Amino acid sequence: MITILGAGAFGTALAVSWSQAQKVTLWSRRLPEDRRSPRLPDVQIPEQVMLTDDLASALSDTVVLALPAQSLRGFLTENAALLNGRRLVSTAKGIDLMTAESPSGLILKSCPDASVATLTGPSFAADIARGLPTALTLACADEGAVALQHLLSTPSLRLYRTDDLRGAELGGALKNVIAIAAGVSIGAGFGDSARAALITRGFAEMTRLATDMGARAETLAGLSGLGDLVLTATSGLSRNFRYGYALGAGETFDETVTVEGAKTAQAVSAIAAGRGIATPIADAVAALAEGRASVADSVLELLRRPLKEE
Template identity: 40%
Template structure:
């Protein structure tokens, strides 16, 4: 059954998801902050800033009024940067329908509180709505999704009905949607893989080869899994689309902002210059800061994250960071899969 859906956030990912929904026959209201962008979406059917050379469906209508965007909607999809999530939820919360399904597609932590996006949302919207919350994640570059290239993602929630509803809304012949009941694991995997993508770009920028990248991805997955397990995630989630799948695509693709940012850092550019040149949010930078603090708080070993933090925020030369990782003490490869003292 076709529905009217609000998509909050008109970056590349929000616009691509609006396109998927419109392609599926749903009417879409796309909330944007910029009046010119709203006008371009409504009159020219394009979002040239984030998805140039793409014609958008006439089933997508933009507005800059968040009350207008969410009022009476039974489905609201959030695709705003992690640092904006709390304020956006605070603005829209008074206008949400009591039976709305909230679905978020943001990969990151709130830097000030170290909370996952579902925790941030849950503090700003009524409790019954928060309990139905679902998260959309997995290997899914907006540039490919909006061109109808085959993509497979996962929806996670504590509520089975929410997962199935979101799956029905989004799934089509080019956009396959799986379900997973591990919301915590899906969010952690989606956020932390951006750190490893920065590292992969850095490695390539330094001129290292495939051996180094393979090691980085594998040991990066170990860090993600270790933190996930500590925070209550199910370990097998990290072997699926939210974990390995998203890690591969973000660490190897030309579309990855995090990889591109890391590559420029590896070539010797300063972080501020990289972010200015990118012109878009690079979630991995803020996530590295948050994960470094989270690892200290939870007493979880995250050596790659720690080295990247020092490269990004303390000026450590990247080559020294690599040497530090390569000369660490001996350890057991699969420690993150086992309870302490159990390697049977």
């Protein structure tokens, strides 16, 4: 049995996918009306998915935390006694702005006896809910990784296993920042060539910082890094890309939509500065998200950087 905490788009999509083969409980403080999620209005949650707002009764041995990165710390603090000692699988793609901690770091601080994993990679909730095929990274460093891989895999959801938890989490977090920059580029009318250049230099920036923080370069080159970057930096279905597009085009953006990359850019910029790592794209996105710079100023700052070897 799998428990999913969070009935947003991704949590709902996972519930739909996994319920085809096993028992799934989907918990939310506000249950979806008529078994439909506001974020996935065309998706009917199957009857075999148990919906509940009672956290204590919902929990099983394997608990998937389908919660936004900036909400995770508060939720863990509030419910640590219930969650500690279980296998906790995070799907958050971000870095906590207040503590600069990764999702797994937040989990272990609140639940030191938990077994921690992360599920990440190129995946739109709507595609998963429709049963369209994709491949994801399951990062888990303990002896239960193989069993968890089999538990969470489906015919349309192929999971590849790694023990590089740091690399998988950083890939998922950092690619959102670059996706915002790609959206800014298209929204401002700079064209596909500029976007391609941003994605390429952004990937180099991701790898540079992540490896300095202990990640393996091959993890960044896999599904959780490059794979997810390609998806989110090129598709209008990406919330981070759409947010960047709005910034570039000078349009308003729906503030109720979670954009992990905006807060992550601010955290990344501070972390990189402290480590002496150059992250000009993340710095530019952070300045735009905070309203400290205009698109024109940010582009000019990037173009003024010294010429160097690739």
